[in-house]
Amino acid sequence: MIVVTLTKVPAALRGDLTKWTQEIQTGVYVGNVSARIRNLLWDRIVQNIGHGEATLAYNTNSELGYTFRTTRQDRQVVDYDGVPLMMHLKHPKTPVKPGFSNAAKFHQAKTMAHRRQVQKAVASVATKTVQLPSPLVVLDLETTGLKSVQDQIMSIGAVKRNANGQVESFQRLIQIEGTVPSKITALTGITTEQLQTQGVDLATALKDLREFVQDLTIVGYNVGFDEKFLNVGYQFVEQPNLTNTFRDLMPTVKNAQEFLDNYRLATVLEKYKIQNADPHHALADAQATLALADKLIKNGDFRI
Numbered sequence: 001m002i003v004v005t006l007t008k009v010p011a012a013l014r015g016d017l018t019k020w021t022q023e024i025q026t027g028v029y030v031g032n033v034s035a036r037i038r039n040l041l042w043d044r045i046v047q048n049i050g051h052g053e054a055t056l057a058y059n060t061n062s063e064l065g066y067t068f069r070t071t072r073q074d075r076q077v078v079d080y081d082g083v084p085l086m087m088h089l090k091h092p093k094t095p096v097k098p099g100f101s102n103a104a105k106f107h108q109a110k111t112m113a114h115r116r117q118v119q120k121a122v123a124s125v126a127t128k129t130v131q132l133p134s135p136l137v138v139l140d141l142e143t144t145g146l147k148s149v150q151d152q153i154m155s156i157g158a159v160k161r162n163a164n165g166q167v168e169s170f171q172r173l174i175q176i177e178g179t180v181p182s183k184i185t186a187l188t189g190i191t192t193e194q195l196q197t198q199g200v201d202l203a204t205a206l207k208d209l210r211e212f213v214q215d216l217t218i219v220g221y222n223v224g225f226d227e228k229f230l231n232v233g234y235q236f237v238e239q240p241n242l243t244n245t246f247r248d249l250m251p252t253v254k255n256a257q258e259f260l261d262n263y264r265l266a267t268v269l270e271k272y273k274i275q276n277a278d279p280h281h282a283l284a285d286a287q288a289t290l291a292l293a294d295k296l297i298k299n300g301d302f303r304i
Contacts, residue, residue, distance in 0.1 A: 009052030134304040157282025203237040
């Protein structure tokens, strides 16, 4: 019998491990495999662990009847007269830099090769014609909660790049029914008083947004969330839904960056070295997401 505990590992590894073991609690896997399969599983875990940590405990012919292995940097397994002990290290071992595994190196090499091909193609075309940036609209909403059927839109931010490359901004605060939850105010800085004094009604905001986006493709990060709120909002004010194409950057990032610890916008922006002056502020998030879209387009990972 084996017991494996995982923390902060790529989702792909967690799914892979369920082929041989059963996840009885988040990050805890139990199985009954041969010693050969156990060793192969451990090698697979070590090679694909990314930034995470793993510990393996298994049966053995010892006084205790079991032993264990770990990848933790602040622990070391030592043998004390045949008894395995987990020693706490006063000075943790230097952590391995991200991208050490064969899988990560192969993915990085494949990504770089693809980018070089795209850059060569772009350079070839650039010698013949000047290419303007793709026209699009990047959109972000701030809401009173996560459920589109019961929560409300309280802020819309968007940036539009026209066919000539000119960038325009759009921002509306929206009056809501009731008050802004305190946790939402703490996150966004938006207060009930601001919405009452500076906000417009939902019908006006959505009408203005329609005129702003025109027929351009709408891009966002986890934009399905925003689209659901917009659809509910347009139905509530008895206006037709937007017919624009919505494109989500999150799946593209997950494909291009398989070994991120998580895919929250802040983590992704840090990975791509993009500054966000005011996180959880609709317009600032939209501006940062436009910069992300441009980097993905430049790398050949995303197209409009």
